[in-house]
Amino acid sequence: MILTKNATRDEVIQQVLTEAVRTSEPQLISLVEKIDPIDPFLFYAEGTTIADHRTFWKSAEGDVVIAGVGSVTRLRASKGDRFTELENQWKSLMEEAVVYDQYDQKGTGPVALGGFSFDPKKKRTELWKNFPDHQMTVPSYLLTKNGSEHYFTINALVFPDDHKEQLKFQWDQDRERLLSATSHDFIPPEIIAKEEIDPEEWKQSVKKATEDILNGKLDKVVLARELQLVFDEKIDPAQVLQHLEDSQSNSYLFAIESDGDYFVGATPERLVKVENRELTSACLAGTVPRGATDEEDRLLGESLLNDEKNLEEHGYVVQMIRDAVEACSEEVDIPEHPVLYPLKNLQHLYTPVHAKLNEEHTLLDVVSRLHPTPALGGLPSADAVDYIRGKEQLDRGWYAGPVGWFDSRQNGEFAVAIRSALLRKDRASLFSGCGVVKDSIPEDEYEETAVKLMPMLSVLGGAPWTTLKQ
Template identity: 60%
Template structure:
């Protein structure tokens, strides 16, 4: 823990105080050490005693997980240039940071975690009042578990008027709470009510969309709906994350706090990942339930692979991602046909994308080009977004937006925030959507969204 290397941490605080006094500006410091392996859910649980602001990320494809507690720095941007403005702020912050890190593992040191809303510039409607257009947080304490090894990063902003011993004492006290906090007894909330928001009206909007597509107004649009849930007591976020990890092993898990509200989910859909300049993206569109037995599962999978509506929907996504990746990468590899991607409740059509990022481009450049994919917005992209704004019966907020992380070494990964819920105390709003094309059936699409709500419902009251 920190107290084993206090002298090293004192040295970088001294350096930061000198720089802060000379420049008359705050100075970010970052200190990394390897520690005994930690249970991330206990760490997340204990974090509430340090700071209500907590973030969580778990990879779908490897043993890689991060838990952030507190906020050394937050970056907010809005408007049409929010991705580029955030990149500018991030570049300035990480380049000036004083870092002590002998490990150089991804996801350690100066790391920003958070996300973006689906649309920028909207007046925030319920239940999204507490979530800005974008929010990326550099945690004060960051636990990184990678290949069964734990690392602890401590990030702090040093001001010219700060006193070294006061900073050390505060961090040591907070560290003690994190690693020797209260007992962790997972408790899944008891659900007392689940209320669908105008299901018949939503089906009517799907029917209208099919007519508009046939009339040539657009090719495809994704329409989402909301399910409101109430519980007997406040939701235990750490317990929900632990349950999601057990039930949704092939999904990316995330939780992002903003002003006491938590946006949480288990999404199967990666938007883009960059590691050592290698870019990996995912085309995931086209959905069918899992079977009750192996024979039924195989039959449904075969049906999905040969279904015209789902293949068309998937091809929209493949082509759009190809165009976006081509703009900033080379050596682009995309298979000619999809395969099945099985989850606990659903199976999807899946096509992987692999490429090399061109010099001068960043992960956020790719995210800006990809968001929203046809799997979350529609085609043509801007026409579909305008259609959603005019016709969808809710404010999406961060639902279907990019959520993820990026580190000082230019590694990072963002997923699409689907199969998700916004939790505030004893209340939650769950979201699910479906792709509408000209031959979509409103009742079938409604049933598909009901299946997509199940991953979150299963950990929110059973």
């Protein structure tokens, strides 16, 4: 990667054009500027006037928001280890990129956003036909919010027959449109049909799983199910994101488009974050609802902290993440006991993880070691995934897979795509799962999945909708 700070913007563009002519190959250019604050949700919404392909990410802490419009390139592995192959593609792309950047901020310049399916070996159904097994997109236009500072990035492939003034005109025209949006009108759709997919069969699958666990086939398995909604109008993902922002604090927000469908969610579960080689992960397993009163809330939290089944399930996740992080890091710090992690509708058992990533490893190395965690797959991991592949009715697609971003400086973050929905024009599929162990009771597990469906269900049909305004 060629990082340019001293030259002017025009000089950098001319340099890239000259190289494109010399090599007869397109050249990746990235231009970063600091801008006045703008609402990322309006930026994302306005993106439809320029390109259908849009991506969105917001950290649980709210300190990093990244919204992408358009697509310069999409990284997809064709064979072998999908994480390793994508890493190699990214390195190759960055070797020739020319970046004009005077700020050196995470999440700016060339950034890839996207995700991975839960299980690449699972037979794909019609539900997820528009989503490939994995996809990381480098957006054409990128808004990045770091704390209180905002940055705008133009990423483009410059071809030998391009003209500098024409490129500048198009970029400036799109920039003005994206950064000047002040509102996004929206007519909220209404739910006209709702269907749980084979709930009784799902309960029977839980019962069968407990029998298989008692017979020693595996220790734990996570089984998921689907709820389908039909609306009277096409669903607007920008409005869904805004509503998730309003209602789901302490959650990661994401939206990934693929061939007209959108995978959207507000997940509490971080997989891994790397910033300046400082690694942060989290163990999140064990769930109860929030209470209607402070006292009820406290009692529910205390019961969770002392519940043997949930503590056992949480312990599985802690040990797996410890093993994965220690394999590629040093100075690993994991507390002995979990604490409560409260959300609006739910509270979870939570154990933070901190470490220093070794120089020879990357963010995607860690993602490949952590996915799937016992909280979304089971134990032993390979046996549980095989069991899910053969027994689970649902085609999970990207549900429970890693979603996130990384930049050219080896910074990035991935979360686990739960509390999510697949939006297909006027239809939405919501997903929820629970960990099944030897003493699981099917009706109790069904009720737990119903609780976990509530965050997305309330956003799509249970609370007032608003108009986005700056």
